[in-house]
Amino acid sequence: MFFTYIYRELRRRHRQALLTALGLAVGVGLVVAVTAYAGGVSDAQDTVLHSLYGVGTDITVSQTQKLDQAGPPRFDMNPGSRSQQGKAFSRDAVRSAPGQQSVKATKVAAIESLDGVAQAVGGLTLTSVHVSGNFAQAFSQGGAQPPSGGSFSGSATAPEPSASQAPIKVSSYSVAGVDVGQTGLGPLSSTELVSGRTFTSSEATTRVAVLDKAYARQNSHSLGDTIKISGATYKVIGLVTSAAGSSSGSNVYIPLTLAQKMSDNVGKVNQIYVRASSANDIAAVKKEIKTVLPKATVTTAQDLADQVSGSLKSASQLADTLGKWLAIAALVAAFAVASLLTVSAVSRRVREFGTLKALGWKSRRVVGQVMGESVVQGVIGGVLGVLIGIAGAQLIAHFSPLLKATVGQTATAGGPGGMARPPGMQAALGQVAQTVAVHLTAPVSIRLVLLAAGLALLGGILAGAFGGWRAARLRPADALRRVD
Amino acid sequence: MLYELTDVTKRYTQRRKQVDALAGIDLTIDEGEFLAIQGSTGSGKTTLLQMLGAMDRPTSGSLLFEGRDLAKLGESDLTELRSHSFGFIFQAFNLIPTLTAQENVETALVPWHVNAKERRGRAEEALDGVGLADRAKHIPSELSGGEQQRVAIARALVRAPRVIFADEPSGNLDERTRDDIVGLLEELWRERGQTLIVVTHDTWVAGRASRRIWLDGGRITSLPADDRLFADAASGSVREPALQS
Numbered sequence: 180m181f182f183t184y185i186y187r188e189l190r191r192r193h194r195q196a197l198l199t200a201l202g203l204a205v206g207v208g209l210v211v212a213v214t215a216y217a218g219g220v221s222d223a224q225d226t227v228l229h230s231l232y233g234v235g236t237d238i239t240v241s242q243t244q245k246l247d248q249a250g251p252p253r254f255d256m257n258p259g260s261r262s263q264q265g266k267a268f269s270r271d272a273v274r275s276a277p278g279q280q281s282v283k284a285t286k287v288a289a290i291e292s293l294d295g296v297a298q299a300v301g302g303l304t305l306t307s308v309h310v311s312g313n314f315a316q317a318f319s320q321g322g323a324q325p326p327s328g329g330s331f332s333g334s335a336t337a338p339e340p341s342a343s344q345a346p347i348k349v350s351s352y353s354v355a356g357v358d359v360g361q362t363g364l365g366p367l368s369s370t371e372l373v374s375g376r377t378f379t380s381s382e383a384t385t386r387v388a389v390l391d392k393a394y395a396r397q398n399s400h401s402l403g404d405t406i407k408i409s410g411a412t413y414k415v416i417g418l419v420t421s422a423a424g425s426s427s428g429s430n431v432y433i434p435l436t437l438a439q440k441m442s443d444n445v446g447k448v449n450q451i452y453v454r455a456s457s458a459n460d461i462a463a464v465k466k467e468i469k470t471v472l473p474k475a476t477v478t479t480a481q482d483l484a485d486q487v488s489g490s491l492k493s494a495s496q497l498a499d500t501l502g503k504w505l506a507i508a509a510l511v512a513a514f515a516v517a518s519l520l521t522v523s524a525v526s527r528r529v530r531e532f533g534t535l536k537a538l539g540w541k542s543r544r545v546v547g548q549v550m551g552e553s554v555v556q557g558v559i560g561g562v563l564g565v566l567i568g569i570a571g572a573q574l575i576a577h578f579s580p581l582l583k584a585t586v587g588q589t590a591t592a593g594g595p596g597g598m599a600r601p602p603g604m605q606a607a608l609g610q611v612a613q614t615v616a617v618h619l620t621a622p623v624s625i626r627l628v629l630l631a632a633g634l635a636l637l638g639g640i641l642a643g644a645f646g647g648w649r650a651a652r653l654r655p656a657d658a659l660r661r662v663d
Numbered sequence: 664m665l666y667e668l669t670d671v672t673k674r675y676t677q678r679r680k681q682v683d684a685l686a687g688i689d690l691t692i693d694e695g696e697f698l699a700i701q702g703s704t705g706s707g708k709t710t711l712l713q714m715l716g717a718m719d720r721p722t723s724g725s726l727l728f729e730g731r732d733l734a735k736l737g738e739s740d741l742t743e744l745r746s747h748s749f750g751f752i753f754q755a756f757n758l759i760p761t762l763t764a765q766e767n768v769e770t771a772l773v774p775w776h777v778n779a780k781e782r783r784g785r786a787e788e789a790l791d792g793v794g795l796a797d798r799a800k801h802i803p804s805e806l807s808g809g810e811q812q813r814v815a816i817a818r819a820l821v822r823a824p825r826v827i828f829a830d831e832p833s834g835n836l837d838e839r840t841r842d843d844i845v846g847l848l849e850e851l852w853r854e855r856g857q858t859l860i861v862v863t864h865d866t867w868v869a870g871r872a873s874r875r876i877w878l879d880g881g882r883i884t885s886l887p888a889d890d891r892l893f894a895d896a897a898s899g900s901v902r903e904p905a906l907q908s
Contacts, residue, residue, distance in 0.1 A: 180766070180773055180782075187761035534757040537718060538818075539746020539774040541739070655718040655745065659709055659753065659830055 185551045195524065196556055199517045203560025203638045204567055206506075206513030211568020211631045213506040215621035216575050217498040220582075223491055223617040224484065227584040236368060237461050240290065240451040240468055242475045244280040269311040271409040273354065273442045276304040281447035286472060290451055293467045295460035300365045301448030303356030303438045304429065307408060312347035352394065354408065355429035356438025356448075359383050364452050367419065370428055375402045375417030383436045388413040392420045394430040408433065409441045491584035494619065514638045517560075521553050521646035532650050533657030546647035553646060557639015561632040568631055572621035579619040665826070665858055666692035666715065671724035671734075673710050673881075684710040685721070686881035694825075697852050697859045699869035702878035708862045709830060711878065715860060716749050716828045717741040746774035750819030752848075754831035756811040758803040764790060764814045765799040771818045789817040793847060809840035816847065826858040833868055845871055 189196045275281055284301050291299035355366035359378035362368075367377055373392050388408070390400055395418055400406055404415045413433060421428035439445045453468070455461045465477050525532070532545050673685040684707045692698055692715075702708045713719040714726055717733055720741075726733045728748075733741065750771070751757075758767045768786035777785075790799050793813040803811050812832060819827050829848065833841035845868050852859045861872060869875050876883050 180769060180779070183766065184759070184762065191761045530755070530757060531759055534751075534753070534759075535770065536742075537716070537745060537751050538771050539742055540770075541742055541774065544773070656713045659713065659718075 181548070181551060184548060185555055188552055189555060192524065195520060196552075196559075199520045199642070200556045200560040200563060202513045202516045202520075203557060203635050204563035206510040206638070207561060207564025207631045207635045208567025208571060209509045210506045210634060211565060211623060211627060212571030212575065212621070213498065213502040214627055214630070215568065215572035215623045216502060216619075218624070218627075219576065219579075219619050219621040220491070220495045220498045222622065223582055223619055224495065224584075226617050227491065227615045236364060236452050237455040237458070237480055238453040238465060238468065239478050240453065240472060240475045241449060241478075242280040242282055242472060244275075244278050265313055267311070267313050269309070271307060271309050271407075273305050273307045273409045275442060275444065275449050276306050276353065279304060279449040281444045281449045282451075282472065282475075284446050284448050287448060287451055289471050290453060290468055293464060293471070295456050295464045295467070296453055297456045298361070298364055298454045300358050300361045300452045301435065302358065302365045302450040302452060303435055303442065303444060303448050304366070304450055305354040305356065305438055305442050306351060307354050307431075308349065308351040310347055310349050352430040354431045354433060354438060356435035357389075357432050358435045364454055366429060366450075366452075367432055368452070370419035370421055373418045373420050375415070377417050377419075377432075378434060383434050385434065386411060386413045386437065387416045387434070389417040389419055389432040390415055391428060391430050392418045406431070411437075411441070490580070491582040491617065494582055510634065510638075513560075514641055517553070517556070517638050517642035518645040521549070521642040522649050525549060525646045525649045529653055529657050532653050533655055533659070536653065536655035536657075542651045545650050545653075549646040549650045550640065550643035553643030554636065554639045556642070557636045558632075560638065561635030564635050565628050565631045568627075569623050572623050575621040576619065579621075581616050582619050583616050664691055665694045665696075665729065666690065667725075667727040668714075669725045669727075671714060671721045671726050673707075673714065673719070674722045683881050685714070687724070688881075688883060690876065690883060692858065692860070694858055695856050697849070697871070697873040698861070699872035699875040700860065700862045700878060701864070701866075701869050701875055706878040707881040708878055710881075712828055712830055712860065712862050715826075716751065717744045742774075747822070748825045750822060750824035750827045752812070752815050752819050752827065752829040752832050754834040756803070756808075756815045756835070758811055758814055758818075760803055763800050763802055764795060764806065764810075764817075767803070767814055768818045768821050771821050775822070785821055786817070789821040790814070792820065792851075793817045807840075808836050809843055812836065812840075812844050813847070816844070816851070820851065820855075823855075824857065826860060827852075829859070829861045829863075831863055831865075832861065833863070833865060841865070841868070 281303070287299050287301040290296060357366050357378060359382050360380045362377050367389070370391075375389070377389055378387065388406060390406075395401065395415070398406075400415055402415055402418060405412050406415060407413075408431065419428075419432070435448070439447060453464065455464050461479050461481070465479055468475065468477050535545055536542070668688050668690040671685055671688040671690075672683060675682050675684055686707075688711065700708050700711060710719075714721055714733070715728075717728075717736070718741075720736075721734045724734065728744070733744075736744070758764075759770060762770070765783065765786045768789050769782045772782045772785060787796065787799060790796055793816050795810060795813050795817065798806060798810055798814075803814070806814065812835075819829075827848075832848065833844055836844060848859065848861075849871050851857075859872075861868065863869050878884070
């Protein structure tokens with residue numbers, strides 16, 4: 180009787196029932212679409228941060244180099260003896276990345292022991308500058324001046340050769356020292372393996388290297404090849420790409436121990452990657468790290484996210500402000516319309532419900548009947564709403580333009596007085612800003628579908644509650660009303 | 664004695680004015696009586712029916728049904744009483760428009776929580792009793808006024824109540840159908856011996872009753888004295904308003 184009565188009643192006033200369900204559907208559909216859109220924007224932001232920072236990294240710690248420390252790499256270009264003049268030479272200089280000061284590796288353990296820190300891993304970001312060419316003919320015809328132990332600063336452009344100096348070829352690339360025991364966190368975490376493999380924990384002193392795919396292609400290296408770094412031969416065991424096609428990340432990854440040796444940084448790191456036990460701990464952990472390394476620059480994912488600008492940020496703001504409020508407004512309106520329509524339907528059935536009460540139906544049975552009708556409308560609204568939401572999400576994903584995120588427009592590459600940055604950003608920031616393009620998706624998860632169905636059901640229950648409240652107040656004597 | 668009413672009043676507030684719909688009713692009703700309640704519009708007929716049918720409570724006075732004072736019973740006791748002891752027939756039939764004749768009769772059995780099969784069986788039996796077995800699957804809009812009132816009678820009788828209340832049962836029917844319906848009610852009353860309380864304007868209907876009372880201004884007043892008028896009314900040759908106003 181309960182279901183028959185609901186079915187017949189809804190069929191009788193099917194237009195109104197459909198209108199109520201559609202109202203709920205539009206509200207719920209909008210919630211689904213906006214939430215999917217916000218989820219897509221959030222995914223895009225994660226992609227951007229991932230490409231710049233690394234998955235699972237909550238905080239990075241680095242220390243800015245002091246003014247009087249290090250300096251540009253120097254090459255001893257003096258041929259030494261006359262017989263060397265005019266002969267070919269090749270020099271490598273591997274140094275800590277510009278602006279970054281090394282700290283003792285014991286600090287990594289000290290940070291790891293802090294409250295709220297789940298894991299801390301050290302890394303070493305280096306720049307290798309390779310110079311090759313022919314020694315100058317110091318005393319050649321014309322009495323050109325001999326170079327006085329020519330020094331060369333590792334810039335991207337070769338100096339103008341003197342009349343007696345053959346052109347010098349200069350190339351530089353970045354090298355990252357990876358803690359092979361903990362590759363899940365550290366320089367490699369911001370990359371994706373394309374082919375081959377990454378390091379195993381037994382390869383701490385094995386001369387193996389993982390190359391950035393783009394760098395490998397530019398230099399015609401492939402998996403299984405050998406490359407020379409600072410005079411030593413390394414076997415290429417894997418190729419990686421930086422996430423979302425960003426140009427951040429290092430060109431070459433080698434075991435940390437070897438990186439430390441080749442750059443005279445034994446027992447030292449210049450980057451510490453930290454994963455907090457909980458997202459809520461990050462601010463506290465940042466403070467504590469400052470006590471261990473007072474001069475360090477501690478950067479959290481939020482700091483990095485705050486530097487993101489571009490169309491992605493606009494999309495995010497749109498989702499946060501307009502989208503959210505639009506969805507809430509539509510949902511509230513849908514709930515209100517459903518409730519009003521239900522109360523109005525009950526008001527038109529005063530004599531009907533009065534008769535049932537006169538026949539001995541308890542108030543809760545009458546209320547249950549009204550609630551049942553509303554819940555069915557809510558379920559129909561939920562199904563339609565999910566369909567509308569999925570369609571909306573598909574449209575968003577289909578028509579959304581490529582979103583661009585620019586990070587650190589005002590940042591510099593470090594250096595004396597400059598801010599140290601996570602290594603993933605280093606290369607990019609050296610070029611002033613890093614732009615990552617991501618395609619916006621609008622994922623509709625099962626959880627979202629359930630949320631939508633729940634909201635529609637809630638709308639139905641709410642409308643039913645109002646209608647039921649109205650029905651509960653009817654008296655059996657209303658059955659005797661003369662007027663319809 | 665089934666009912667005993669002593670100084671029953673019912674006061675409503677309408678537009679900040681207090682109106683006594685019933686102003687001191689003293690009345691007794693015996694089991695098995697066919698009582699007709701008459702009176703002009705606004706005289707308190709329907710209010711009295713509501714009090715007797717446990718749809719509402721009096722403002723003051725005592726209203727005993729089988730020794731229980733309905734004025735002092737809670738809402739759930741009144742609901743219980745309505746579902747077990749009373750049956751109602753309304754002027755506008757009050758059938759649920761979306762349910763079939765049989766399902767409408769079944770609604771009276773819902774408070775009893777009987778299983779669907781038994782409910783169906785008893786509803787079919789009740790419809791058969793009012794001569795509508797072949798119309799069981801029709802919804803009210805597919806039935807004539809007389810048929811709809813028969814369904815309403817079946818709904819009232821399906822629980823075999825102690826008292827059947829009929830509020831202007833023929834008010835929406837033509838004369839011929841009225842005769843049929845009132846004839847049916849009278850026949851069932853005679854067969855089953857249930858108490859039948861009918862509110863009516865119609866003197867002809869009232870004339871079928873074993874006893875009539877006349878309400879005026881919320882009070883029971885003396886019936887119009889003219890016996891001949893009653894006799895004429897009972898035979899259907901005279902319409903009522905001339906009686907008293």
